[in-house]
Amino acid sequence: MGGIEHTVVDTDRGKVRGIAEGEAISFRGIPYVASPVGGLRFAPPQPHAAWTDVRDAAQAGPSVPQAASRLERVQGRRTPDWDEDGCLTVNVFTPRRALEDDAARPVLVWWHGGGFTSGSGGWDWYDGGRLAALGDIVVVTANYRVGPLGYLYLPEIGAANLGAQDQAAVLRWVQNNIASFGGDPRTVTVGGQSAGAYSALMLALDPATNGSITRVLLQSGPFGLNAQDPHQAAENAAVYLRLLGIPDGTDPARALRALPAEQLLDAYGRLSVQLAAPGNVAPPMYPVLGAPGIPRPRQQALTTGALEGKPLLIGTTRDEATAFFAVDPRIQHLTIAAALDVLTAQLGRQAAQDVYQQHAARLDEQATPAQIFTAAQTDGLFRDGSLEIADHHAAGGSNTTYVYQFDYAPAEDPYALGATHCAELPFLFDAFDAYPDSPVLAGAGDAQRSLGREFATAVAEFVTAGRTRDWLPYAPATAARIRHFG
16 A cells, blocks of 8 residues: 555444544545435335444445536536445545544544535545544535435325434434544534535424534535425425336335335436526425424524524625536526516515615626526525524624635636635545546646635634634624635
8 A cells, every 4th residue: 555554443333444534534425324225225224234344444434326517617527436325425534643642632624515416525625634634523425315205295104304304314423433432522623514504404403413512514505495395395205206106005215115226316417407497506305394303483583592502603605606507508598587586486576576675785887687586695605594593603602603605706717607606615625636627726826725724724614612712703784804815
């Protein structure tokens, strides 16, 4: 192995061998529950069998079954690497010295985004080694079931927010195992980006998982999207079964478990097309209210104090929605009347007119209807909800709250993305080399790496202490307390 070091660590299922990379030790592809195959497809997560030999943890496991991300034009293409067997794994990144001394490091459990439809914690986009070394923290990423395998709503067969149940199982794994990797199970920040931020907040608000979480990091959460109504989720599930050709009256569990995963993904793609509407970024299946993981609405949970006492770091990018609409011809060709029609379908006519006029007044006089609509979507889907959460939390008085906005935009920007959704990810993980085809990083160099260190250091300080240096905590409705990066 050319001098590469290996380290063996005990888990509750057996020993794993990591690999030294730079100033961190990486343990990838560790199963945290059994593979969701056969009778475990569309079933809640089950314990993984123990192993006797030392398990190699140098490589990440496969991603969960999924189609290509709809944001490939922004983040770059990925070669499909999914396999249902072996997909539910965690990756642990720990500083070298954490396995050499007795100090327990704070832990960051970080969830990838992907609209509850795609993504993998094992991808190099989210390699946590450099962040772990920079901050002297332990970073955990993980896979959870997405798309129909994770969010098909058929509670009669046990399929209800299975992706959220996977995430809860990861937190249990962390509680039981992270001390072996130098982590402190009593100091766990749960965080993530986009759908991962949405997931992190769900976990922090759910009484079943709240007690294992110390701090909360929320990056670009689509908090304008309420949890899916169970009746709507059931209707979408019924349409999905029809698209698969599963007749009424048959045992859906048996039929679904007999089909190839490719067929399940194909039908999900057709359902997405069938439900698509201009300006709507919601996937056909995502977390359902009242199912495991979301026992009550987010607003109710916040009002009754579910997040009290937990430091919060929350933020957005400046131009979130360009990732979804800058290359969508249906949006780019909008007239004023058509933009108002789309907003009316979302908000009602009077609210649509008010929102359109407000955003038109904020932008340049030459702004197109597409640009005005996109700015309204950035606020409606991402920024407004994030600030509402921050305002509520900071108003609690004793709740430490930090708010950021990531403003970096590439000098070369052919799609006019600006500081778009996902723009901060390579900066947080110092993963610039993992985005060779991404227009978000056109022209990245030393200045961008310096900005990345600044952003990652602030995050690591928060994970470590629940506060950051040289950054005043947020006060409700105080824009001057929002820290801008870029």
